[in-house]
């Protein structure tokens with residue numbers, strides 16, 4: 001069987017360099033391009049890339065995706081910063097290239113995906129919920145893409161269960177003291193030397209606290225998810241939001 005021809009964008013970065021190693025070690029893949037900032041995207045075409053993995057920066061990812069989709073190159077995207085507007089733009093590009101697939105994965109960590117899944121399930125049973133995400137101090141954005149997605153999934157589950165807004169009697173506070181409000185869910189971002197990528201989802205109700213926690217101790221933890229995305233994306237034309245769609249979560 002021929003090998004999947006894979007390119008990595010952001011190849012010199014913390015995640016990109018790990019992805020270069022993982023793709024290079026995968027028997028069913030061939031690393032055909034490893035691009036950094038300023039490299040010409042035309043190299044993807046000349047190298048015959050079938051799948052491009054984007055691990056760059058929120059400011060760079062949209063231009064990369066526009067190029068890839070226009071050239072029928074499937075995208076596996078770990079880069080953060082996807083607003084509703086960006087997703088709508090991406091869907092427009094994909095509509096003009098209907099055989100192309102793009103996976104946007106807020107988190108490639110299997111445990112992180114499960115945390116989001118379980119948080120969504122737990123959401124309707126608790127009056128209160130808050131998210132604490134904890135990352136290394138070089139992280140480009142806050143709150144993390146994972147925390148935003150987790151909050152959105154929780155908010156959707158609460159709305160479907162017709163739960164009211166959660167109680168919060170805070171009347172005076174310094175700005176930011178209650179974190180960011182993501183669809184009614186407070187999200188707190190910690191940046192600390194020594195951390196890699198961590199998240200806690202705290203649910204509370206009368207007399208009990210239920211906590212979901214996930215820790216990525218190194219960036220190797222994301223690689224099984226990256227490889228899964230690469231293997232599956234060509235079979236999923238259009239936009240796939242979340243690695244969970246490539247995992248048999250109910251099996």
Ligand SMILES: NC(=O)C1=CN([C@@H]2O[C@H](COP(=O)(O)OP(=O)(O)OC[C@H]3O[C@@H](n4cnc5c(N)ncnc54)[C@H](OP(=O)(O)O)[C@@H]3O)[C@@H](O)[C@H]2O)C=CC1
Pocket residue numbers: 009010011012013014015016035036037038039055056057058060077078079080081105106107108109140222
């Ligand atoms: N989904 C997931 O599971 C994960 C997602 N991430 C996300 O991935 C992204 C990258 O994170 P991380 O590896 O820590 O960041 P780094 O800053 O370590 O790496 C980003 C790399 O992208 C390069 N780059 C910047 N702009 C471009 C461009 N236009 N084209 C090609 N390369 C470019 C940078 O180059 P230069 O050094 O010259 O600036 C750098 O080498 C972030 O958005 C982060 O949140 C991170 C971990 C897991």
Ligand SMILES: O=C(O)C1=N[C@H](C(=O)O)C[C@H](O)C1
Pocket residue numbers: 080106107108135139140143144145146147196197198
């Ligand atoms: O920048 C990081 O490091 C990470 N970014 C992603 C995010 O913003 O959710 C995934 C993971 O948390 C690590």
